[in-house]
Amino acid sequence: MTRVYKCHKGIGDKVQGEALVADDGFSARYDLDRVKGVFSRPAHKLYGESYQDKILVVNTAKGGVASAWMLYEMKTRGVTPRAIVFNAANTILAQGAALANLPLCDRFEDGDITSLIKTGEQVVVDPQNGEVVVLD
Amino acid sequence: MNLNSELKAMAAGEQGPVRQWAVEHMCSVGGMFDAEDFVAVSQAHMMNDPESVGEAGVAFLENLAAHSKEERHVRIPMITDPRGVDLSRYQAFGQTDDMADLERRNIAACEKLGILMTDTCINYQIIMPPAFGDHVAYGDTGVVIYSNSVCGARSNFEGGPSALAAGLTGYTPRYGLHLDARRKATRRFVVDHQPVGLTDWGVLGGLIGRRCNSYWEVPVLEGIKFAPTSDQLKHFGAAMASFGSTPLYHIVGVTPEARTLEDVCAGEPPVAESISRSDLAALRGDFGGKGDKVDVVVFAAPQLSHVEMNQVAALLDGKRIHKDTALIVCTAPAVALDCKRLGIIDRIEASGAMVLTGTCFYNQFAREVGVANGWKRLLSNSTKIVNIISGYDYEPALASMEQCVDSAVAGVIV
Structure with missing residues (x-):
């Protein structure tokens, strides 16, 4: 059955893709090998996983202002998640998403989004309408 | 968002496409955080080392820098975070000519925008610390947390593009730490011993950051019985911001907004959480290695x-x-x-x-x-x-x- 999760209005356009989910943080600088498109920090729960073209579903944005530039640089090379969904984004990721035009949203009404969506599920992210839909 | 006449003119392109981009960018970000309007800022500080800016970001800056001086120059004092290449030593450090060339282009574009290349993340110790209540648009999480907490200034974490937008307009969207309500303590920690030295302070900051784990939590710390030095608070905040994306802390009796616990609480104080020596030792234990060869x-x-x-x-x-x-x-x-x-x-x-x-x-x-x-x-x-x-x-x-x-x-x- 299709599930709809309402969230705060976000940034960017509506996209669909396969979810990659972790109850962990996200920083473009500290967690990623941006050339290979994989998580590279050994302590990260998605260590070794490719994020390319995935709907990345994570808990919070972590330290480091560099992510704001990095999302734009990653987008230009075409090695990015298709969208990022947070429980709570921080200002940096919002600023980076605005420059890169990368869909991003956060603050869900039904609680912890990393426990509501499973890796591998098909997901539609609609930041302007503030909702994420998990397809059958 | 409500724009004053100055910002409206910029949004309409009356001052050229560079400032128009800046207002559009800030409206997009401010919209996500429910900002109702903008606040004037006295300084901007931009993180833009070439590794994170990349070829695409440098080209973006060069494109802005190609406009007329009138259209492209920043309107408030704007300074920079550390560079990625020390051009006098880069070969000995193992960096390539390509890295240095990208850095040179990056610097040239910034200089054309009127940015002062101070190249520092300790501007609050050496350039011009913001005053109490001063609204600023700073990059570098360590700079922001120190300025908010120790100086009592007001800044969100501003990534490079947003810091630049603030520099070009003299404004930033009024949300987050520019608002009184967002500066109140949401978590309360108590230590039963006194940190000694820079690394002790860093470990304590790291632990509080790890426990808070969100941009929107504001920790208040009790139990500190002496006035820490600027360098100690620098390591404390930098670690906290790094582990937890935390942009502000209060220390009762030390930082200026927290003369008392009540000063930083909206109503009842949050429940006290203790931090013991063993908690700190556990964090240190993640980074051990006695006896190992060090490179x-x-x-x-x-x-x-x-x-x-x-x-x-x-x-x-x-x-x-x-x-x-x-x-x-x-x-x-x-x-x-x-x-x-x-x-x-x-x-x-x-x-x-x-x-x-x-x-x-x-x-x-x-x-x-x-x-x-x-x-x-x-x-x-x-x-x-x-x-x-x-x-x-x-x-x-x-x-x-x-x-x-x-x-x-x-x-x-x-």
Whole structure:
């Protein structure tokens, strides 16, 4: 059955893709090998996983202002998640998403989004309408 | 969002496409955080090292810089975070001409925009600290948390593009830490002992950051019975921001908004959570390594103050670092000039250490530099850097400044 999760209005356009989910943080600088498109920090729960073209579903944005530039640089090379969904984004990721035009949203009404969506599920992210839909 | 007449004119393109981009960018960000309007800011500070900006970001800046001076120049004092390449030493550090060329283009574009290339993450110690209540648009999480917490200024974490937008307009969206309500404590921690030294403060900050784990939590700390130094609070905040994305803390009786606990609480104080010595030891335990060979010892993150530079020099006097170990020290250009004059740099480098100016180790293409030099095991007294550097394929360990110097001399972690 299709599930709809309402969230705060976000940034960017509506996209669909396969979810990659972790109850962990996200920083473009500290967690990623941006050339290979994989998580590279050994302590990260998605260590070794490719994020390319995935709907990345994570808990919070972590330290480091560099992510704001990095999302734009990653987008230009075409090695990015298709969208990022947070429980709570921080200002940096919002600023980076605005420059890169990368869909991003956060603050869900039904609680912890990393426990509501499973890796591998098909997901539609609609930041302007503030909702994420998990397809059958 | 409500725009005043000045911002409306910029949004309409009346002052050219550069300022028009800036207002559009800030409206997009402000919209996500429910900002109702903008607030005037007195300074902007931009993180834009070439590794994170990349070819695409440099081209973006060059495109802005190609407009007329009237259209492109920043409107308020705007300064920069550490660079990614020390152009006077980059080859010896294992960096390539391509990296240096990208940095040169980056600097040229920024200078055309009217930005002062201060290249520092300790501007609050050496350039112009913001005053209490001052609204600013700062990049670098360590700069923001210090300015908010210790100076009582008001800034969100501003990534490069947003800091630039603030510089170009003189405004930033009014949300987050520009609002009184967002500066109230949401978590309350109590220590039963006093931190000693920079690394102790860093570990305590890291632990609080790890527990808060969100931009929107504001911790208040009780139990500190003395006035910490600026360098101690620098390491405390930098680690907290790194572990938790935390932009503001209060320390009762120390930081200016928290003369008392009640000052920073909206109603009932949050439930007190204790931090014990064993909690701190557990965090340190993640970064052990006694007896291991050490490839590189790093003093950076944040850049060293005059006082820290002198401390490192005093510890190194008369010593030689091990032939298989590198010792890298990063500081701000303004500090380096003074330390050169005072003989401090010569004392540090007489040991075989390398002082880099206007950079910080982790934003210097750390992965490529590690490969070029064969560096894997990294030792530092910075809780921030040991938290972040493993993503660049290093194995980090944490020790005090004294132990770091002794380890650099011995070639193994002592």
